[in-house]
Amino acid sequence: MEFSDRLVIRSKPYPNESLIGYLIRITELNHYDEMSWVAHLAGLQLSGMRPNDWVAKLGELAKIVGQPVSELRSLASYLVTEGNHSHSTLRSDETISRFLIRWPTSKICFQCVDEFGYVSTLADLKFVTHCPHHGARLIDQCPKCGISVRFNRAKVSPCNCSKVVGPLPSSASEARLGLMKLLSNKFQGTEFDLSPYCFSAALGNGGPNQALGAISLMIAIGDNQIDLSGKVANRVSFEEFDASVERVANALVGWPNGFFKFVDELCRQRGKGQRAFSLSGYLGKFYSGLQQHADQVPFLWEGLQLYIERSLKTTIVTKRGNPTLLKGKEDRWFLPRVVACRRLGVGRNELHRLVWAGYLEGGYGATSYGEMFCVTRESVDKYRGLKKHLIGRREVARMLGISIGTLYGLVEAGCIQEVHSPRKDRCRDWYFDMRSITELVTQFENLVSKKKTHQASDAISLKSAISRYNKQGLSYSRILDGIRNKELRLYRFDNSSMGFLRWGVDADELRSWYGQIYVTELSPSTCPEQLG
Ligand SMILES: [Zn+2]
Numbered sequence: 053m054e055f056s057d058r059l060v061i062r063s064k065p066y067p068n069e070s071l072i073g074y075l076i077r078i079t080e081l082n083h084y085d086e087m088s089w090v091a092h093l094a095g096l097q098l099s100g101m102r103p104n105d106w107v108a109k110l111g112e113l114a115k116i117v118g119q120p121v122s123e124l125r126s127l128a129s130y131l132v133t134e135g136n137h138s139h140s141t142l143r144s145d146e147t148i149s150r151f152l153i154r155w156p157t158s159k160i161c162f163q164c165v166d167e168f169g170y171v172s173t174l175a176d177l178k179f180v181t182h183c184p185h186h187g188a189r190l191i192d193q194c195p196k197c198g199i200s201v202r203f204n205r206a207k208v209s210p211c212n213c214s215k216v217v218g219p220l221p222s223s224a225s226e227a228r229l230g231l232m233k234l235l236s237n238k239f240q241g242t243e244f245d246l247s248p249y250c251f252s253a254a255l256g257n258g259g260p261n262q263a264l265g266a267i268s269l270m271i272a273i274g275d276n277q278i279d280l281s282g283k284v285a286n287r288v289s290f291e292e293f294d295a296s297v298e299r300v301a302n303a304l305v306g307w308p309n310g311f312f313k314f315v316d317e318l319c320r321q322r323g324k325g326q327r328a329f330s331l332s333g334y335l336g337k338f339y340s341g342l343q344q345h346a347d348q349v350p351f352l353w354e355g356l357q358l359y360i361e362r363s364l365k366t367t368i369v370t371k372r373g374n375p376t377l378l379k380g381k382e383d384r385w386f387l388p389r390v391v392a393c394r395r396l397g398v399g400r401n402e403l404h405r406l407v408w409a410g411y412l413e414g415g416y417g418a419t420s421y422g423e424m425f426c427v428t429r430e431s432v433d434k435y436r437g438l439k440k441h442l443i444g445r446r447e448v449a450r451m452l453g454i455s456i457g458t459l460y461g462l463v464e465a466g467c468i469q470e471v472h473s474p475r476k477d478r479c480r481d482w483y484f485d486m487r488s489i490t491e492l493v494t495q496f497e498n499l500v501s502k503k504k505t506h507q508a509s510d511a512i513s514l515k516s517a518i519s520r521y522n523k524q525g526l527s528y529s530r531i532l533d534g535i536r537n538k539e540l541r542l543y544r545f546d547n548s549s550m551g552f553l554r555w556g557v558d559a560d561e562l563r564s565w566y567g568q569i570y571v572t573e574l575s576p577s578t579c580p581e582q583l584g
């Protein structure tokens with residue numbers, strides 16, 4: 053190479069200078085008319101620029117600009133594709149997908165170029181849509197004079213507009229500006245303060261690949277695809293891509309609430325209704341994709357689990373079909389009406405009555421099978437457990453050795469509680485929990501006195517005790533209260549009978565107990581002698 057091929061005025065590249073921008077700056081410093089002249093010296097064309105051609109000529113370029121080849125290699129590190137050309141290497145030696153690199157790009161921040169005097173390499177990163185310093189959109193045409201940003205120019209600044217009339221309008225939202233600063237810190241080692249944006253700590257501390265992978269994945273899932281390489285993001289139109297980056301920015305700032313909104317929106321697009329929430333229907337792909345790539349984007353995987361946890365607490369969740377949560381049909385949280393009816397052995401109307409009465413929890417909800425009435429499995433299991441013990445009023449009366457009328461009296465007095473009845477929950481019949489009836493019997497059995505009545509003939513059955521004082525208002529509930537309160541002793545009467553027929557009271561004790569009550573409480577004017 054002739055000495056005359058080398059440029060007279062030399063300048064070291066800036067640490068984050070773009071390779072093409074550097075050549076333009078060298079062109080300007082040497083007062084050449086066009087950058088192509090420098091490129092041609094190295095045997096490079098400005099049309100159909102291919103990264104590999106440029107990498108191959110780095111040695112030539114280094115000689116022309118009078119810099120060590122290592123300097124230029126450092127500027128162009130990510131142009132070197134690896135393996136099957138699917139990856140590029142950053143200066144930090146990290147490898148990223150080549151789909152994340154946009155090269156060559158003529159998009160610049162007009163203000164940066166004026167202010168710093170060189171073109172940053174950050175614009176070569178696909179997801180960088182705005183300048184992290186100024187918030188201005190990266191553009192390839194001046195919005196004021198309309199001049200296009202060409203590679204083959206003589207000056208770093210394509211025009212003088214921003215110098216003349218001051219800063220161009222900023223157009224990035226706060227969230228987008230935050231994301232751009234994050235990418236700049238990861239990609240270029242800048243130290244923008246990210247604390248106002250409240251990114252996930254794991255994202256803030258992680259490498260560039262986690263950030264880029266997360267953005268790729270979140271853009272791709274909008275298209276119902278899983279992709280961390282930026283390939284899917286490359287296929288969409290610019291408007292779509294730009295809107296996606298905005299969505300992702302809003303999802304990543306204000307962690308994790310921004311992300312929750314992002315996932316909410318994702319579910320809404322997949323037809324999520326008000327009440328039910330099908331993990332598999334709305335998030336199945338996102339869930340399995342994230343799970344598969346959890347080691348690459350750990351903060352995102354964690355965020356999705358937080359979201360699901362939150363959903364479990366606040367909405368109806370159906371687990372059916374979920375790749376990891378599903379252990380079989382038994383694990384469903386919600387049962388469709390037809391399954392619940394079968395499981396409970398009830399009809400449709402009865403099921404709705406049970407929901408209305410509060411025994412079952414459920415309602416209409418959108419599921420992956422469309423709108424349907426569902427009840428929670430938990431409430432079905434719980435009611436099924438109760439239903440096993442339900443017995444009718446006749447059975448209860450027989451167990452207690454009393455008439456149906458007496459049973460009503462005991463219910464009325466609160467001695468016995470029914471589970472279902474026409475008055476309580478519009479059930480067509482009365483049903484009691486056998487366990488509570490058995491418990492009542494046991495309770496009184498334990499109160500049976502160990503002593504005998506002083507004369508066997510003095511023991512009378514509860515039934516005859518009540519009929520003896522019935523006119524004076526003695527009832528089963530009254531006498532049971534007295535026994536429970538230890539005012540009156542209970543004796544064994546007929547062990548072969550059932551329920552209340554087993555027990556009796558002492559006639560004398562009854563007279564003195566009820567006589568007192570009758571005199572003092574019920575009817576003070578009546579003489580106790582008249583009671584007998
Ligand atoms: Zn800027």
Ligand SMILES: [Zn+2]
Pocket residue numbers: 194195196197198199211212213214
């Ligand atoms: Zn201009």
